[in-house]
Amino acid sequence: MNKLIFTFIEAHKIDILEEWIRTTKDENDDRVVRVVSDQVFNSTSREFADLIITNLKGDKGDYHTRLKEFAEKVVRLGWPLTFVSSGLHTFGVIVFKRMEQSGVMTIENQRSLFREFDEWMTSMNIEIIGIYATTWEKTVSLQKIALQELSAPLIPVFERITVMPLVGTIDTERAKQIMENLLKGAVKHRSEVVLIDITGVPVVDTMVAHHIIQAAEAVRLVGAKCMLCGIRPEIAQTIVSLGIDLTQFTTKNSLQKGIEAALEITNRKIVNMEGLK
Known part of the structure; x- marks a missing residue:
């Protein structure tokens, strides 16, 4: 990750998190916000944003463990994959908008910053989708087995x-x-x-x-x-x-x-x- 991007995110982490949570809640459909309280939604959203920042730090061991736990939680809540995929996109939009407003991103470095950040986001998005899909398939498989056992008890x-x-x-x-x-x-x-x-x-x-x-x-x-x-x-x-x-x-x-x-x-x-x- 480009040091300039990482340093900016670290310095403005609290503001970025708050805007990200507000935007995510406004953009997601009722399936996400209707079934849980504001407290659960905010804590889960903050956990996801923290995961993104952990990945930026390059601590892959801790990141993979936490990502798996987060995917299991999201699946249990019944939230769609769009929550995580669109959430990652929203995070990138907020970061670049703030970098542009603060003057950190200029016409000269815009292209290189965007290319590097896009490569990082694409890689992370693929990883998140893969873990989410695996967790979902495992959960559905276990539920199917349980339902089969309950559907014909002797x-x-x-x-x-x-x-x-x-x-x-x-x-x-x-x-x-x-x-x-x-x-x-x-x-x-x-x-x-x-x-x-x-x-x-x-x-x-x-x-x-x-x-x-x-x-x-x-x-x-x-x-x-x-x-x-x-x-x-x-x-x-x-x-x-x-x-x-x-x-x-x-x-x-x-x-x-x-x-x-x-x-x-x-x-x-x-x-x-x-x-x-």
């Missing part, structure tokens, strides 16, 4: 009886997750009866029914009985109209009825204690 409700409540649409990828969780869970919990509750599934078409039948067959092969619960009237009509054959396993219209049937299969039943008094 829950033990009684000894040897487990329930898998399904909510939302079922595509091929999710169907694979359902199959995997069913098989692992049935073996882990030593299930004799597995209840698949489709109360929260809005549409049961041929593909969804096919996946459910496959899952039921797979559960049967590991020694457990599969029961389909939560068949609403409109779902029943769709199944009949599509000619889907669900005769190979028991169906119930509610999870409550399914649990009662599962208890009978495992030689248990629900007893009303009031009647025994």
Whole structure:
């Protein structure tokens, strides 16, 4: 970095930071400023500006560590990449405007200063975009894994009886997750009866029914009985109209009825204690 530029930024750091924060807040869209308080926005913006100055100093070890931490914070806040890319551009505009106003930048040195500063900004921008993209991809990947695990849980409700409540649409990828969780869970919990509750599934078409039948067959092969619960009237009509054959396993219209049937299969039943008094 040109010594003249660095010296000027160091000498006017506070004023540059304040103007940069004000300008950044005015120029960013509501996605950035709406979801956090002014305090969080100001502290995060100041942290980014400090990162830029740290990079100017050439302390790459500390800079890379702090840049990674900053990228993770920005991704957690849900701020777009434009916050950092446009922020860097704004920083450069402010610096050159102030250098020109103070007379530090003249007609004679303007071209060389701009070329060197532009090379530095381009290099830093590429680095920031790369780290942001990597952090975002990692975060999305972890969230996707977590959602997949939560989207098809197998829950033990009684000894040897487990329930898998399904909510939302079922595509091929999710169907694979359902199959995997069913098989692992049935073996882990030593299930004799597995209840698949489709109360929260809005549409049961041929593909969804096919996946459910496959899952039921797979559960049967590991020694457990599969029961389909939560068949609403409109779902029943769709199944009949599509000619889907669900005769190979028991169906119930509610999870409550399914649990009662599962208890009978495992030689248990629900007893009303009031009647025994």
